Amino acid sequence: MRVLLVGGGGREHALAWALSASSLLTKLWCAPGNAGIAALAECVPIPAEDVPALLAFASEQQVDLVVAGPEAPLTLGLADACAGAGIRCFGPSAAAARLEGSKSFMKEVADAAGAPTARWQRFDDPEAARAYIRAQGAPIVVKADGLAAGKGVVVATTVEEAEDAIAGIMESRVHGTAGATVVIEECLAGEEISFFALCDGETALPLGAAQDHKRVGEGDTGPNTGGMGAYSPPPAFTPELQAQVMASCIRPTLAEMARRGTPFRGVLFAGLMLTAEGPKLLEYNVRFGDPECQALMVRLRSDLLAALLAACDGELANIDLRWEPVHSIVVVMAAAGYPGPYAKGTVIGGLDRAATIDGVEVFHAGTARRDGAVVATGGRVLGITATGPTLRAARDAAYAAVDALDWPEGFCRRDIGWRALGGAG
Incomplete structure (x- = not known):
């Protein structure tokens, strides 16, 4: 089968890795891809959000299946466009993708389905939202209704913090039109x-x-x-x-x-x-x-x-899915400064050395190849992924791979898995 994978992050590298192992696969493209994905697929310079260009490429190359990685092309109608052209697409229609594209729509569906979820209210007016927050008290959760690249949720521990979130999301529009409406819901613990x-x-x-x-x-x-x-x-x-x-x-x-x-x-x-x-x-x-x-x-x-x-x-x-009887862990290597401003273009060394550690796969997220070297192009740059018979063994392998890298401008958390392993470190 001829497959077009859409996206260029760590998720897409992992999907490309898994898809490339299929006996059904004859050709794999990725748009736009990254330096790691390029070892598994032919990368094409089409942005993930450019639905018309993706459809034109899929039609021209007689693609059998389009696999959408990120949410943006789905909310923009990639699956609908593919269906109209007679091309299979793994991903929901734009109408169904509203489950992610609109927080209030998702809550309405959950309530109609009887799914247990937090108590909530939708607001278009900032003053009404503030009045509700003051009546409910804190802690309380404020969410931009639309897509905000995973950054539109504020878990406010005080009423003042929640009101500041309303000011930022609804009035200053820090997330653009995604913040025209907010969902405010009770803060769940666990x-x-x-x-x-x-x-x-x-x-x-x-x-x-x-x-x-x-x-x-x-x-x-x-x-x-x-x-x-x-x-x-x-x-x-x-x-x-x-x-x-x-x-x-x-x-x-x-x-x-x-x-x-x-x-x-x-x-x-x-x-x-x-x-x-x-x-x-x-x-x-x-x-x-x-x-x-x-x-x-x-x-x-x-x-x-x-x-x-x-x-x-x-x-x-x-279909009956089968799983390896192992534990896995991912340690994200990010560029110094992330999630704030960070430098781009720094050279990452030691990738081959890290990949030789037993049970380790190095998935690229924000990388490119320039002048023969792999450089960082994003905030989250690598996903050092390892498997092992126990979570502790997987963690030890992942951090051994982290230590094999030569990237002074990168950093990671050293306590991934700490809840399951009984403490930090």
């Missing part, structure tokens, strides 16, 4: 889990869970990031809890989306909070997480391409 399910519109198949580390500092301190690391499987998310989430959230959501005439096909990413009352739904995303995808792909034994095709063709009921 452990946060990322759970993934493959969906074909009617059937949902569990695709595993991971726990990630959003904050930049060790001990989960400092500002939020796109993700500084992840591990899988998370011990807190038992098989019994997975079955409960499938029954209370995933399957009812699929049924509600189908009832609305917008069946969901693709990967449904449920952000969950394991509360004292049981799992509750924080949000839905309509694509693989990053860096959770890296942690899942290295554990997957089944043919990923076959599974994605089954999701496109409504055949998931005939």
Whole structure:
């Protein structure tokens, strides 16, 4: 099969790695790709958001399957455009992608489906939002309704902090039009889990869970990031809890989306909070997480391409996913200064040395090749991913690979997996 993978981050490198192992694959392209993906696929310089150019390329190259990595092309209608051209696309329609594109839409669907979620209200007026915050008190969560590159959520510990969030999101428009509307919801306490399910519109198949580390500092301190690391499987998310989430959230959501005439096909990413009352739904995303995808792909034994095709063709009921009996961990290497301003173009050495460590895969996120060297082009730059018979063994291998790198301008957290391993370090 001829496959076009859309995106250029660590998630897409992990997907390219898994897809390239399929016996069904004959040709793999990636748009736009990165320096690591270039070893597995032919990279083409088309931005992930340029739906017309992606469609033209897929048509010209007689692509059999388009696989969308990030959410932006899906919300812009990539799957719809592919369907119109008779090309399979793994990912939901623009209408179904509103589960991620609009926080209020997602909450409406969750309520209609009976999925357990935090109490919430939607606001278009900043003063009404402030009045609600003062009435509810803190802690409280303020979310930009639209897509904000993972940065539109403020967990406010005081009323003043929540009101400042309203000023920034709704009045200063720090996230642009995504902040025209906000969702304000109760703050849930517990452990946060990322759970993934493959969906074909009617059937949902569990695709595993991971726990990630959003904050930049060790001990989960400092500002939020796109993700500084992840591990899988998370011990807190038992098989019994997975079955409960499938029954209370995933399957009812699929049924509600189908009832609305917008069946969901693709990967449904449920952000969950394991509360004292049981799992509750924080949000839905309509694509693989990053860096959770890296942690899942290295554990997957089944043919990923076959599974994605089954999701496109409504055949998931005939698929049984198999997993390696290992633990995995991802340590994100970021450019100094991230998530604030950071330098670009610094040279990364030692990549070959790091990749020789047993059980390690080095997934690229923000990289390019210039003058024969790999250089950093983004904030999150590498995902050092390792597997092992225990989480501790996987962690030790990942950090050994980190130490094999020669990149003074990069940094990472040294405590990824600390909750599961019983403490920092």
